[in-house]
Amino acid sequence: MNDTCIFCRIVAGEIPATVVRETDTTLAFRDIAPKAPVHILVITKAHHPDVATLGHADPALAGDLLAAAADVAEREGLRGDGFRLMFNTGEYGGQEVDHVHAHLLGGRPLGPMLVTG
Structure with missing residues (x-):
């Protein structure tokens, strides 16, 4: 855990979030400034600074992150019309x-x- 990282503090329960899915390795919660009707952040519980670092350091965890995002998309009813997953x-x-x-x-x-532009 990184004590100055807001997402690490959410994982630790120090900062509240509207959690929609949690696994042993991931956490998904609603964005506080949504850019679409559904805007959910899916994070790893372990601190990795970005997706490139995660992909090199722990490919299995990167897979967990994608699986969690796919599950949340399904639960939110987004599979039919589609969705965007962006890093x-x-x-x-x-x-x-x-x-x-x-x-x-x-x-x-x-x-x-x-x-x-």
Whole structure:
């Protein structure tokens, strides 16, 4: 656990979150500033700074993260119309919290993946 990481503090129960799914290795909770009708963050309980680091350090845990995201998408009724699963990595990727997390977005058409300009 990283004492300064907000997601580690959520895992530890120090900061409240609206949890939608929890396993031994992952936690999924609703984003406090949703960008779509369904916006859930799926994280690993173990601290890894980003998805690239996680993929190299613990491929099995990366698989757990994807399985958790797929399960949450199913539970939220997103499989039929589709959803977006997005990992932001680094400054240029728009990562705001240095703890690996997937944004699960859906519930309406999401439009183009990137805004040009």
